[in-house]
Amino acid sequence: MIVELIERLMDFLFGCRHSRYSFPVTIRGAARRPQASALTGTYVACLDCGREFPYDWQDMRVITSSSERREYVASLATRQAA
Numbered sequence: 001m002i003v004e005l006i007e008r009l010m011d012f013l014f015g016c017r018h019s020r021y022s023f024p025v026t027i028r029g030a031a032r033r034p035q036a037s038a039l040t041g042t043y044v045a046c047l048d049c050g051r052e053f054p055y056d057w058q059d060m061r062v063i064t065s066s067s068e069r070r071e072y073v074a075s076l077a078t079r080q081a082a
Contacts, residue, residue, distance in 0.1 A: 016049040021062060024055045
């Protein structure tokens with residue numbers, strides 16, 4: 001618990017720039033999916049800190065902020081409506 005608190009404090013103060021990512025991973029089947037892949041089905045991981053991010057294969061980009069997530073969901077809604 002204390003170690004996790006210290007890690008969060010260090011991340012807040014110094015943070016990771018998330019400049020290096022793994023290759024996108026898509027998990028299929030009954031395997032348990034990471035939280036990051038819940039939005040798009042595909043995710044990437046930061047090679048420096050290990051944090052996972054949703055990845056959009058159609059636009060070929062990492063979705064990092066909550067505003068980008070809202071935009072992605074809105075674009076999905078318009079694609080499905082058309």
